[in-house]
Amino acid sequence: MEPNTAKRVAKVKLTLTKRTVEALEPTDKPWIAWDDKLTGFGCRVQPSGIKSFVVNYRAGDGGRKAPNKRVVVGRYGRVTPDRARRLAQELLGRVAGGGDPAGERARARALPTVGEACDEYIESGRGRAAETQRSYRRYSSLYLGDWRSRPLDAVTRIDIENRFHLITERHGAVPANQALSFLRSVYRRHCVDHEGLRNPVELWLAAGGRYHPKTRKQISSPAEVLPRWRVGIEAAVGNPVHRDLLFFGLYTGMRRGEIMPLAWDRVDLDAGLFRVEATKTGVPLELPVTRQLGEILARRRANSDAMPVNLRDWVFPSLSSRSGHVEELHAHYAKIGKVAGAKFWFHGLRNAFITVAERELMLPRSLTKRLVNHARPSDVTEGYAADWTVEQLREPAQRIADRIDELSDPEGSSVAV
Known part of the structure; x- marks a missing residue:
């Protein structure tokens, strides 16, 4: 039977088999040969000669007012007529159960991976x-x-x-x-x-799933671990840049990822402050330079002239990193711990700083959070108070640094060079 080329869909019905599908001829418009055994199953023939198996159905309750939808089952040559028939039966079964395969595919295409x-x-x-x-x-x-x-x-x-x-x-x-x-x-x-x-x-x-409970490493009292850690850092860390970076962490309580990329254009020694842009919370941090930090920064500045020109922008430069600044310190931890006789990890310096501030000196928690850039919860009372200025932080920051010296270096020696 010749298809009616005046219409987009020709009313041709036959049993779709390999022989009959092969015999379908293209015209100047797409047309569909419908299967005479499975209602809604057909083979669409494009003017290019490409043939694809399709399923036609009405969504919802299937009444005449329901929208007419079509789903491509597969292209002939990749899918056999028998395989396409089985897939069509599965799709029509889903429709009978209230499904909408075309709608599901449209939603899947709209969803990202x-x-x-x-x-x-x-x-x-x-x-x-x-x-x-x-x-x-x-x-x-x-x-x-x-x-x-x-x-x-x-x-x-x-x-x-x-x-x-x-x-x-x-x-x-x-x-x-x-x-x-x-x-x-x-x-x-x-x-x-x-x-x-x-x-x-x-x-x-x-449904009852649970994350693993969080466990945080706890330090012993600062009076116990700080003297050991100082000895361990001075004895086990031969690289002076790495050693100064560790002591910088001790006197600030900052995260290592905030200290490592510190650049000289963020340090103002005359004004006695420095600014950290890349913080975990995303909030830039401006802090005072204590006496101990001033000594470390002065030493780093004096040694920066010996570094290649492309590394002189960094307070803690590195010849081996891509960025130009120190990126890794883990290799020192076990060595420091072995010399110290106490487990060492960088975040322990932060824990010690906070413990000294809140337990040794009884400083306000909001002040400590500001110094170490802890995310502050939405507290109504705290929200009414103005944030701490750098000048307000200067005196308590110096008190913390001095107390750390007293606990970690009872003999009063200076930071190792």
Whole structure:
């Protein structure tokens, strides 16, 4: 039977088999040959000669007022007629059960993949610290890499549960917590934009899933560990730049990622202050220079002329790093701990600084939080108070540094050169 080329869809019915599909001829307009055994199943023939199997159906209750929809099952040559018929039967079965395959595909096309959503979330946080951004990229590629091509709605609660246990087994509790917390945040923004999308991490938590409990390393009393750590740093760290960086952390309580990229154009020795742009909280930090910090900075400035010109911008330069400043100190930790006879880690310096401020000197917590740039919760009373100025911080910062000297260096010797 010749198709009616005046219409887009020709009323041709026959049993779709390999022989009959091969015999279908293209015309100057697309047309469809419908199967005479399975209602809604057909083969569309394009003017180019390409043939594709399709399913036509009415969504909803299937009445005449319901919209007419069409789904492509597969291209002939890649899918056999028998295989296409079975797929069509499955699709029509879903329609009979209230499904809408065409609508589902449209929604899937509108949804980004896990990889696209992760990349978008990372790119949107340009105010985050560089270390945080690097961590997010690591979670996306290392822990979620095999999900990156999945649409967001293809990740289930069971997937989350299994992945949490897998990351825990292979990498530990902390990476498992961090990876799922990151993915939870990625989903949150898209759950707002795409109606019906559920956050699988929140579904896992609602079903009884639990992050691993957080455990923080605790230091012994500053009076016990600080003298040991000072001896360990002076004896085990031969690189004077690294040694000064560690002492800078001791006297400020700052995170290593905030100290390492400190540049000279952010230091004003005449005014006695320095400014940190790249902080974990994203809020720039301006702090006073205490006597101890002044000695360290003066020593670094005097030695900067011996460095190559391209490294002189950094307070703590490095000949071996891509950035030009120190990026890694972990190799020293075990050596310091061995000499000190007490476990050492950089964040322990921050813990010691806070303990001295709040327990030894009984300084206000809001002041300590400002000095170490801790995220401050939304406290109504604290919100009414003006923030601490650099001049207001100068005297308590010096008191903390002096008390650290008293505890860590009872003999009163200066910081090692």
